[in-house]
Amino acid sequence: MTSLEAWVQVPPYATPVARDNQDSSISQTSLAAPSSPRASKRSDDQAVGRDKSEPRSSLATNLTNAVLSAALNVPAPTTPSNPRKTEGRLLSTRDSLSIPITTVNFRRFVSKSGAVFWLQDRVEEVIFWRRGWKVTAAWMAAYSFLCYYPRLILVLPHMLILSILYVTYNVRYPVDANEDAAPAPPWKPMESREGSSEWFANLQAIQNLMGFYADLYDNVVPILPHLSHATPTSAPLLSFTLVTLLLSLPLLPLIPLRPTFLILGLTPFVLTHPTTQQLLPLILSAMRKLHAISLQRIIDNDRLDDVAWSAPLKDVELWENERWATGAGTSTNPADAGWSKSNLKRGERKGWSRRRDGWSDADALSGSLDGDVRNLTFTLEPGWHFVNTEDWRSDIAGSWVPHIGADQDGWVYTNDVWNEPHAEAPEEWK
Numbered sequence: 355m356t357s358l359e360a361w362v363q364v365p366p367y368a369t370p371v372a373r374d375n376q377d378s379s380i381s382q383t384s385l386a387a388p389s390s391p392r393a394s395k396r397s398d399d400q401a402v403g404r405d406k407s408e409p410r411s412s413l414a415t416n417l418t419n420a421v422l423s424a425a426l427n428v429p430a431p432t433t434p435s436n437p438r439k440t441e442g443r444l445l446s447t448r449d450s451l452s453i454p455i456t457t458v459n460f461r462r463f464v465s466k467s468g469a470v471f472w473l474q475d476r477v478e479e480v481i482f483w484r485r486g487w488k489v490t491a492a493w494m495a496a497y498s499f500l501c502y503y504p505r506l507i508l509v510l511p512h513m514l515i516l517s518i519l520y521v522t523y524n525v526r527y528p529v530d531a532n533e534d535a536a537p538a539p540p541w542k543p544m545e546s547r548e549g550s551s552e553w554f555a556n557l558q559a560i561q562n563l564m565g566f567y568a569d570l571y572d573n574v575v576p577i578l579p580h581l582s583h584a585t586p587t588s589a590p591l592l593s594f595t596l597v598t599l600l601l602s603l604p605l606l607p608l609i610p611l612r613p614t615f616l617i618l619g620l621t622p623f624v625l626t627h628p629t630t631q632q633l634l635p636l637i638l639s640a641m642r643k644l645h646a647i648s649l650q651r652i653i654d655n656d657r658l659d660d661v662a663w664s665a666p667l668k669d670v671e672l673w674e675n676e677r678w679a680t681g682a683g684t685s686t687n688p689a690d691a692g693w694s695k696s697n698l699k700r701g702e703r704k705g706w707s708r709r710r711d712g713w714s715d716a717d718a719l720s721g722s723l724d725g726d727v728r729n730l731t732f733t734l735e736p737g738w739h740f741v742n743t744e745d746w747r748s749d750i751a752g753s754w755v756p757h758i759g760a761d762q763d764g765w766v767y768t769n770d771v772w773n774e775p776h777a778e779a780p781e782e783w784k
Contacts, residue, residue, distance in 0.1 A: 464556050465546045471559040482626045494623055501616040640759065643751045650747065657743040668738070671754070672727060672746070673707045703772070706730055710754055752777065 449455055479485045480493050500506055525541045546552035580587040624630060677697040695705035706727065727746050734740070752760030759777045760766050767779040 461548065464553060464560065465548060467556050467560065468546055468552060469543065471556060471563075474559075481622060483623075483628060490623060494620055497619050498616060501612050501619065504612070639762075640751075643759075643762075647751055654744050658741065659743065662741050662743070667741070670734070670740075671708075671749075672730070673710060674727070675703050675705055675707060708732070 480490055483490050522541045526538045528538065531538075546556055579585050580591060582588070625634070674695075675698065676693045676695055677699070678693055679697040698705065748764030750760060750762065750764045752758060752764065752766055755766055755775045758766070758775050761777055767776045767783070768774055769783070
């Protein structure tokens with residue numbers, strides 16, 4: 355009986371399909387594409403010439419097959435049409451979808467993509483100051499020089515070729531080599547051997563690049579509804595864009611291009627500096643707090659009546675005091691877990707105080723000092739009254755502790771004796 359393998363080379367990912375009719379006639383055999391291709395044993399002709407003493411190469415082959423099997427484990431499309439198909443032939447539609455072509459091209463790309471990721475690493479090292487300030491400063495100076503003499507961009511191809519020739523000359527004729535020594539072999543690009551450490555490094559770089567693109571895509575997608583008239587923001591955005599466009603057209607001849615491109619080009623280097631990376635979160639947090647305070651102040655001013663507008667205004671301040679406890683306590687002095695006014699010690703400041711020190715005007719407040727601020731009563735100075743349209747709000751900027759600030763809820767943390775204020779509780783206090 356003639357077998358199918360004698361006439362057709364079965365790829366390693368194919369799975370035989372059971373037939374109802376056991377007739378060996380190949381003309382009556384119906385084959386279906388497997389929905390979940392799996393890597394199987396290689397055929398004998400593929401195993402010929404493979405060095406069995408290379409376990410790393412075998413591991414790389416299995417890893418490649420596993421990656422491709424997982425990537426291609428998709429159901430067959432209901433329609434054979436290609437959404438990218440056009441009248442002309444494009445690069446994305448040059449070859450039809452084929453698992454053997456995908457396997458070959460993927461292996462070729464992994465072995466030949468080392469130069470791309472090498473260049474990516476060098477650029478990242480320069481931008482993020484990984485090779486020291488001298489290297490990054492040199493590139494910043496070169497960019498500044500190009501901004502001052504922009505016509506030098508036309509000679510950049512010549513400089514690139516000269517740099518490559520200089521590097522390859524030093525490889526073949528090293529400076530420390532003897533005069534009688536034979537020149538070294540000429541430099542040529544090396545491809546990563548399948549299964550080598552360089553090959554796995556390229557595979558790791560491809561993995562991380564795919565993840566970076568997916569993360570970038572996920573961050574951009576939420577913005578697209580505002581540009582597709584799917585939200586109410588599209589109309590104001592269109593108006594703002596048109597107005598700024600019309601206003602900027604007369605100003606275009608007045609904008610100096612060299613300083614503009616100089617600032618735009620050097621700004622990423624300033625933002626990625628390690629010192630800036632440490633200070634930037636603090637600056638952004640302070641700006642967000644100031645923006646929230648300013649917005650709330652605008653809303654409050656809009657609600658003021660005519661009498662309040664014409665009268666002088668002052669802020670009334672109260673301090674809320676709490677103490678941390680782990681929950682342990684006695685029957686006579688119970689303690690609540692976490693932050694609470696009931697954890698305050700006997701004889702110290704109360705839950706609410708009129709002054710920062712907790713003692714000045716201690717008797718000016720009446721009511722429930724362990725409850726909400728709205729349950730407190732106290733008198734103002736003669737001739738002053740509360741504004742009816744405003745309410746108590748937390749000082750999230752921490753204006754009473756300059757150069758320190760407060761957390762996002764307006765709390766400031768101190769030690770056991772109410773000294774050494776911090777915007778966040780230090781680790782040694784936890």
